[in-house]
Amino acid sequence: MTMVQADLWWPTWQTLPWKRQALLIHQISRYFLSPLLAVDDTVRVNVTYFGQTFTTYDLLCGGEWLRFIPGARHVLLGAPTPLPTAWQALLGAATLSPQTAVDVSPMLVARKAVPSLEQVIGRIDLTTQRFSGDHFTYVPVKPAVLAALQQAGEQNWPATVSGQGVSLHRQSDHHYQVAIRQDWQRPGLIHGLHRYGFDLLTEHQYEYVMSGGLAQATPWGNTLPAPLPRYVPNRFGLTVPVARAGSELIAEEWGKSTALQPPLAAAQVAALSPWFRTPAPAFATSTYRKVAVIRLD
Template sequence: MAVNDLTLPTWNTLDEARQKFIFQQLTRYFLSPLLSVDDIRPLTVTFFGQTLHTFEAMIGGEWLRLVPGMPNVSLGFAADQQGQLADYLGQSGLTMQDLSHQLSPERQVDIPAMLVATRAMPASEEILGRVSLTTRIFKGNHMAYAAVRAQVLALLDRHGSLDPFSQSGWPATLTSGSVILRLASAHHYQVSISKNWQKSELQKALSYFGFRLPTQDQYEYLQGGGVTSLFSFGNTLPADMPRYLPNRFGLTVPVTRSGSELIQEAMQKSTPLSAQPTAKEALALSPFYQVAGEGNMGTALYRRVATITMD
């Protein structure tokens, strides 16, 4: 495959069969063979008139989506936007100087393609995989699962419906000790374990399977999609904040968040937010928002990525 095939807009010009072939090759060569690909599906994302055709796969208990790269992406706060930001400045009471202190600087970068988790997970948890409610078969990190298998099966036996195909009998979340089960589909639970670990330990665990935390540039691209506006949806806040922010790649980005989202650098992206933050607080919804220093691992979130690089 050519590197250009994995960048926008070229990726969108490929037919579905070609995209699927490339996607399958990427999951095979850039992720650990210890993780099986349980399902693959195509999807189409529409974002303010822009359309993305791509694929995602269930791997290690999470949906991982191919996000194409892009050359010369504009990231960071453009200080010459005072006219476009007048409404937000009025809403928030912030000044342009305030924004320049709390947002990353303007820059142009080349972003590679990535396999990206569609949802961010609590940094105090390690995802092991998923277990079938009907067969009790587990797929994912079998080495880590072996230590908690008995707990998982006991939870399923204790709380499950007599009818394994019934959705009503399965609670949304089950816990026992360090084990956390979250209902991921009609027939599967995602299996995680709670961890009292440092960021470096999380990064090491991700690297075993070909993953990492996103860099600051990658985070801002994934959240903002390469748009130059303050927020992914523009420069003005809506009267009522939606539950989820629009995202160019169809990633799940909730407004309510328990803490910052981890990146490779010693930087906090976003902060804890309620469902309806004030205009001033909502600045943390900007992809470019940053606070120096590491976040609290007890409340932070992380989204694992696998960077696609071609030598």
């Protein structure tokens, strides 16, 4: 069976039989991910967002879980001008992206954001010490990774452990994600992503994956719950914590969101909106999500 462009877009994706969806995901993993990184696992997932269920797939590639997000036609992104009265209390003083209607292509996007000074290269089994991921990059840092893994065992497997130039992040009961700490700036990060066929999200892509294509001030709607939960609801099931060390980097020069630590002051609430812009994000405290865009034309 061939890959049909319309099958990868709303609303067609949601109507496909699961076998057709699974075949499409298999084809995507073969043709839109770098041969340097094996796909170690594929998992079908259901995401529930305010009573609506979305079915998609996660692919474990190079130590990171990538989520398939279908594309959307003529999706409305950005803040309207003037702002509706109901939104002014939340967003009135913030710098926001202007409203526009765009087509957003299907994509594989990292489920979690990564610190800007880290490069995830794979994951390692706690018991067997078997590494899966980018073996070419792993070999030079293998001694540091194994030393950090031994340290983690002595500390009863903490959530994060640091070694000489590497960081291990607990990913499951049996694995640590392996990341190299990089002394780079934005051009180096982008070069590292391009090496494996990834990129930073554009502003339109970021707003789409954070808003789910819904025209509302925040992922909760136009009012916020009190108190705020630890995580922001996401229509596609991405992991978006309320507390964050800095902005999220995008392909454009500005950033999205900013450093937040609950409880939030009134002036900070706007940073939870997908439309919020940071003019000059501090690179060292920022995070990023890698994306592989799926285009058949």
